Amino acid sequence: MKSINTIIFVFVSFFLVSCNNLFDFSPYAADVDDALKNQTKINLNNLSGVQTKSSELFSFVTIADSHYKFKELRKAVEKINTIDDIDFVVHLGDMTDKGLMMEYEMFSKEIYYSSIPVFTCIGNHDYLSNGGSIYKQMFGAYNYTIEHKGIKMVFFDATVWESGKTPDMSWFEKELSSCDLPKIVFSHIPPWDDQYSDTNKNKYKDLIDTENVIISMHGHHHEFSDANPMNTETTFLIPGSIDNRNICKMTINADNTFIYEIIPF
Amino acid sequence: MKRIISLIIMVSISLAVIAFNGGDNFGHRSELLPDEVKLQFAGNIGFLAAGIGYETFGGKLNSDLLIGYLPEYIGKAEVLTIAQKNTFNFRNFKYKPIRRLNVIAGFSINVESGKNAFLRLPDYYPGGYYSTNAITFGLFTGLKYNGKYSSNSKIKQIEYFAEVGTLATYVYYAIYNEDYFEEDIYSLALGMNLKF
Numbered sequence: 001m002k003s004i005n006t007i008i009f010v011f012v013s014f015f016l017v018s019c020n021n022l023f024d025f026s027p028y029a030a031d032v033d034d035a036l037k038n039q040t041k042i043n044l045n046n047l048s049g050v051q052t053k054s055s056e057l058f059s060f061v062t063i064a065d066s067h068y069k070f071k072e073l074r075k076a077v078e079k080i081n082t083i084d085d086i087d088f089v090v091h092l093g094d095m096t097d098k099g100l101m102m103e104y105e106m107f108s109k110e111i112y113y114s115s116i117p118v119f120t121c122i123g124n125h126d127y128l129s130n131g132g133s134i135y136k137q138m139f140g141a142y143n144y145t146i147e148h149k150g151i152k153m154v155f156f157d158a159t160v161w162e163s164g165k166t167p168d169m170s171w172f173e174k175e176l177s178s179c180d181l182p183k184i185v186f187s188h189i190p191p192w193d194d195q196y197s198d199t200n201k202n203k204y205k206d207l208i209d210t211e212n213v214i215i216s217m218h219g220h221h222h223e224f225s226d227a228n229p230m231n232t233e234t235t236f237l238i239p240g241s242i243d244n245r246n247i248c249k250m251t252i253n254a255d256n257t258f259i260y261e262i263i264p265f
Numbered sequence: 266m267k268r269i270i271s272l273i274i275m276v277s278i279s280l281a282v283i284a285f286n287g288g289d290n291f292g293h294r295s296e297l298l299p300d301e302v303k304l305q306f307a308g309n310i311g312f313l314a315a316g317i318g319y320e321t322f323g324g325k326l327n328s329d330l331l332i333g334y335l336p337e338y339i340g341k342a343e344v345l346t347i348a349q350k351n352t353f354n355f356r357n358f359k360y361k362p363i364r365r366l367n368v369i370a371g372f373s374i375n376v377e378s379g380k381n382a383f384l385r386l387p388d389y390y391p392g393g394y395y396s397t398n399a400i401t402f403g404l405f406t407g408l409k410y411n412g413k414y415s416s417n418s419k420i421k422q423i424e425y426f427a428e429v430g431t432l433a434t435y436v437y438y439a440i441y442n443e444d445y446f447e448e449d450i451y452s453l454a455l456g457m458n459l460k461f
Contacts, residue, residue, distance in 0.1 A: 023307035024452035026333075027401055027432060028381045029340035068438050071445040098398050102435060106448050128398055129381050130342040137341075161389055194391070 027100050030130040032137040036108050040140035043117035047088055047148060058149050059085055059251040062186075064092035064219035065241035067125060068103060072242045073110045079247060079265035081115045086249065087148065088116055092219030092239070093123025093188025099131020104138055119146065121155050123188040123219060124195075127162035143168055145175050151214070151252060152179060156187040160195040167196070169203050176211035182256045183213045190218040190236065192229045201230070208234040214256055224262065301424075301458045303329045303350075308430050308454025309403055310348040310375050311335045318350075318458070327352040327458070333375075345378035352426075354409065365411045369426060373403035405430030405454065422460040430454055 061080050066073045080089055091111070096103035111118045122135050122142050136142070142157035154175050158167040176183060189195050191204040208216055213234045222241035230236070237260060239248035249261045299317035306313055311333025318329030328351050335344040350373040358364050376384070382399035386392075407428030414422045435450035 022453055024309050025307055025312045025340055026335045026342075026344040026346065026377075027309060027434070028342060028344045028377055029335060030342040031340055068441065070438070071442040074445045098434070100434075102438070102448055102450070106438075106446065109447055110445070128395070133342060161387075 027102065028129045029101055030133040030137070032101070032134055033105075036105065036138050038140055039108065039138060040119060040144060043088070043119060044146060046117045047146070057252060057254055058087045058151075059249055060088050060090060061086050062090045062092055062217060062239050062248045062250065063242055064188075064239055065094040065123070065222055065243070066091070066107070067094055067097040067241075068106075069242055070106050070110050072245065073107070074113065075245075075265050076242055076247050077110060077113045079263065081113070083249065083263075086116060089114055089118045090153075090186055090217070091118060091120045092186060092217060093121040094125045094219055094241075095120060095123065096126050096128075096131060099126055099128035099134070101130075101134055104131070104134050108138065119153075119155065119186075121186050121188045121219065122157050122159065124159045124162045127159055132163060143171050143175075147181065150181060151256075152181040152183045154183055154185045156185060158187050158189040158191070158193075158195065158200075167200055169200055173203070173207055176207050176213065180212065183211065184252075185213055185216040186218075187216070188219045190220060190238065191216075193220065205230050205232055208232060214252065215250075215258055217250075299461070301327065301329070301460050303327075303331060303456060303458050305331065305333070305454055305456035307452065308405065308428060308456075309401070309432055309452065310346045310350075310373065311344065312339050314346070314348060314456075316348075316350075320460075325354055327354065342381060344381060346375050347378065348373045348375045348403070350403070357411075367409040367411060368406070369409045369428070370406040372405070375401045375403055377401075402433035403430055404433060404436070407454075409458075420459050420461065424458040424460065426454075426456050426458070428454040428456075 061083065063076050080086070095107045120139050122132070126132070126135055144155050146153045154172070156167070156172050157163070160166060185208060191201050196204070209232050215235050215237055217237050217239070219238065219241070221238050222243060224240035224244065224246070225238040226235065228236055239262070240246060246262045246264050249263055251259050253259070300320040301318045302315070303318050304313070304315050310331060312335045314331040314333030316329050316331030318327050320327050328349070331348040331350055333346040333348060335342070337343040350371065352369050352371040355368040358366050377399045379399065382397070384397050384399045386395060405428040407426055409424050409426040412423040412425070429451050431450045431452070439446045439450055
């Protein structure tokens with residue numbers, strides 16, 4: 001027993017002096033470190049050519065539904081860093097599993113390794129616990145837009161059950177109809193999901209077919225899909241979760257057509 | 266409220282089992298009277314937590330029921346946690362200068378009160394959509410300093426403890442992600458037991 005005491009004493013002493021987070025009050029706490037705040041704004045500033053309105057081509061990569069799979073996320077980022085002709089990365093939501101601060105911090109540390117800007121959609125898992133509050137501090141608004149090389153990208157939060165609110169379809173309509181630029185929509189939950197009301201499903205369908213939307217990209221469903229269950233003119237694409245060990249590279253052509261490539265990592 | 270009542274019943278049953286197994290150790294005092302009041306700072310159960318507990322198995326196990334509170338101005342979210350904490354006391358050191366020290370280790374079952382998490386899925390979710398995110402399991406080890414015992418005083422002894430702890434969820438993440446998990450999953454808790 002004496003030797004067990006001594007061993008444990010040594011271990012305890014070691015941990016006492018090596019803890020970085022001296023005190024953790026709750027896994028549900030939402031006090032975001034200042035160094036991790038406002039990442040959307042910072043990435044927007046880092047996005048090269050954000051002000052240009054030319055019709056040159058650009059490419060980007062999407063990843064989705066990484067949850068607590070930080071090992072796979074790191075490998076995806078490492079793969080992304082080897083592709084030299086992409087302008088930015090979009091995470092299509094569910095970057096955490098339980099919406100805990102620990103998960104958000106780990107996600108931020110992993111995407112820090114990316115050599116290009118990373119933009120995010122909030123997912124249903126990201127709202128759990130106090131995740132909605134953490135997301136807002138760490139990244140920024142749930143709904144936002146970016147204009148890049150003549151394309152408007154609309155990041156739309158359609159989470160209902162976990163957020164306790166309905167999708168802001170008025171905002172969505174305004175952003176889609178307020179300019180003639182071609183648009184790409186990113187939203188974690190696809191519009192045919194149970195979280196959408198029938199009214200909002202129809203609204204979504206009408207808007208993307210009439211407002212020059214090139215493609216509508218989603219997460220939530222973990223398997224790859226380019227099916228079109230809503231019979232729209234616009235293509236839907238679900239690249240699939242990071243569990244599939246793939247990333248999706250999208251290239252937007254000058255004539256506003258696109259091609260996508262599934263790249264394994 | 267149903268959640269809290271369920272929890273209290275659950276904890277009462279576990280306390281009854283503990284009391285049954287270690288009843289002889291309660292001496293002349295009523296078995297219903299707690300042996301200690303525990304106060305704790307940090308340790309994933311709130312900024313401050315307080316509760317009552319029993320000492321059983323000849324002082325080898327302390328079982329406490331704590332209510333922890335994290336105010337919004339500290340955590341940017343108000344969190345109320347109910348924790349059932351079990352501390353195993355190892356034998357005292359023989360070496361005289363530290364003979365009042367105990368090595369301690371244990372686990373806790375922590376339930377968030379429901380403002381930030383759910384025990385049971387709301388009805389609008391399909392079955393099995395999520396598992397509960399209101400329960401966490403804490404693991405800890407540490408050191409306890411046993412203050413001087415006084416049989417004449419109302420508070421017969423004060424024990425001070427320092428613990429290094431984590432949550433089972435964090436341990437799972439660290440194991441799953443191997444070398445890629447860089448977050449420090451351990452943190453400290455400080456506290457005291459007032460023994461009656």
